[in-house]
Amino acid sequence: AEYGEFQTFQHYFIQINLSVALDMTAMPTIRCGVSDMPVVGLGTWQSDPGVVGAAVEHALNSGYKHIDCALVYGNEAEVGDAFSKVFNAGSVKREEVFITSKLWLTYQRPDKVPVGCTKTLTDLQLDYLDLYLIHWPMHLQPDTEMGNFPMDAEGQPIPDSSSPTIAQTWAELEKLVDEGKCRNIGLSNFNIQQIEEVLAIARIRPACLQVESHPQLPNLELLEFCKKQGMAFVSYSPLANPGSKFRRPEQVSLLENEVVKKVATAHGVTPGQVLIRYQVDKGNAVIPKSVTPSRIVENLAVTSFTLTQSEVDELSAISKDFPDPGYRTCSVKHFGKHPRYPFKNEL
Numbered sequence: 001a002e003y004g005e006f007q008t009f010q011h012y013f014i015q016i017n018l019s020v021a022l023d024m025t026a027m028p029t030i031r032c033g034v035s036d037m038p039v040v041g042l043g044t045w046q047s048d049p050g051v052v053g054a055a056v057e058h059a060l061n062s063g064y065k066h067i068d069c070a071l072v073y074g075n076e077a078e079v080g081d082a083f084s085k086v087f088n089a090g091s092v093k094r095e096e097v098f099i100t101s102k103l104w105l106t107y108q109r110p111d112k113v114p115v116g117c118t119k120t121l122t123d124l125q126l127d128y129l130d131l132y133l134i135h136w137p138m139h140l141q142p143d144t145e146m147g148n149f150p151m152d153a154e155g156q157p158i159p160d161s162s163s164p165t166i167a168q169t170w171a172e173l174e175k176l177v178d179e180g181k182c183r184n185i186g187l188s189n190f191n192i193q194q195i196e197e198v199l200a201i202a203r204i205r206p207a208c209l210q211v212e213s214h215p216q217l218p219n220l221e222l223l224e225f226c227k228k229q230g231m232a233f234v235s236y237s238p239l240a241n242p243g244s245k246f247r248r249p250e251q252v253s254l255l256e257n258e259v260v261k262k263v264a265t266a267h268g269v270t271p272g273q274v275l276i277r278y279q280v281d282k283g284n285a286v287i288p289k290s291v292t293p294s295r296i297v298e299n300l301a302v303t304s305f306t307l308t309q310s311e312v313d314e315l316s317a318i319s320k321d322f323p324d325p326g327y328r329t330c331s332v333k334h335f336g337k338h339p340r341y342p343f344k345n346e347l
Contacts, residue, residue: 027065027303030285032232033184033207035130037098039280040300041066043236043289049075055291056082060092062297068210068236068287069124070102070135071116072148076123084125099126100210102135102188103173106142106150109164113172117181132173132182133210136332137194138340139164157335166194167201174204184208186232191342192225199229210234213284214275215318216254217326223282234285238275241329251329252321259314267305270298277302278315 029036042059044052044067052075056067060082067083069076087094101124107116117132139160144150150158173185186208187195198206209226213219213235226233240254254260255271264271272288276299279286288299307315319326328346336347 027063027300028280030232030283032098032131032285033186033205035098035183035207037131037208037232037234037285038064038066039285040064040276040302041068041098041100041285041287042296042299043068043287044075044079045070045073045236045289047073047075047289047291049078051291053078053082055293055296057086058293059296059300060086060097063300064296065096066098066100066285066287068100068234069120070104071107071120071123072102072104072135076101076120080123080125094126098130099124100131100133101129102133103169104135104148105138105140106148106160108134108139108169109142109160109162110168110172112142113169114176117176121181128180129182131184131186131208132176133186133188133208134166134169134173134190136189136335137166137187137191137342138335138338139169151334155334157338159338166197170198170202174202177204186210189342192222194340194342195225195229195231205229206231208232208234210236210287212237212328212330213279214238214240214254215257215260215278215315216240216252216322217328218316218319219325220316221325223284227283232285233283234287235279236287237329238279238286238288239272240275240327251327254318257318259318263307263311263315266311267307269302269305273298273302274307274315277305277307278312281307281312 027038027040029038042064047055056079069079086092101120103113103116107113141150141158141160152158176182177185184207185204186206188210190209209231211219223233242253242255260271260274264274276286276288280302290296290299331343335341
């Protein structure tokens, strides 16, 4: 139903897109391994089948040059159809777009890594990925009737019985780079100790860390660590998941926070744009998710203003309203007993 507005307001969105193109300065990039990553991308987590393809198509036609995907999102085939449609039309070239995907937990055995990557490339209708991430540091038992989320009778995750090490998994990702299937490889949802494990054995260093980050959970220590290691830092859930199915009843809306609204008013922008620009001004990339056409355009239009350092610091201080390290909306605590769960200090 939401995408009826693509036709109903087609002229309206064309006008918005043209004005954004005229008003925005060039989208900045950060270095990610051997590539330049546009700092604002479109996230596709929790974007449902039936709407995600239209969202990706609209984003690419509106100027996005960075799309974030993952096998476990269950929508890569539809995203791939959108890629094919836009790239074949010729207005946007494949090589102009930075595309990320992620290796799921049931594909971390050495022999399963290329299987997972091949499935993603096939579904996305691509020859290569710009960035391929290990989605979580945990592994799960592959090839069960429960698919991507094998759980035992007590609702606990079933670790891979072969216990693949991160070193084994990482070596297979390095082979994918050697084969030209991935330009860069990196990590997602790893803690500092787990990143250090990879750095200690890596032939190809991780180009990137992708984690949840926003003023309720700024992850400043992790950010500083990544900067010292020369790793790009990518924020997912930068608005703290206001519409997430994982939202907890006690969650305080970051979009309604008085500090966020004050900064937005000062710059004449929306609270959402402030939260996206907050990441950009910290030197990060950021991948807000939306399937609403007007919001997709709005989220990209953050290059016409900058936050002062005092505003960035004031926004980061919002995390002090919560127990250290802040309020994590994507904690996947149902994996909390896994031996490689990354946030055990928060349980």
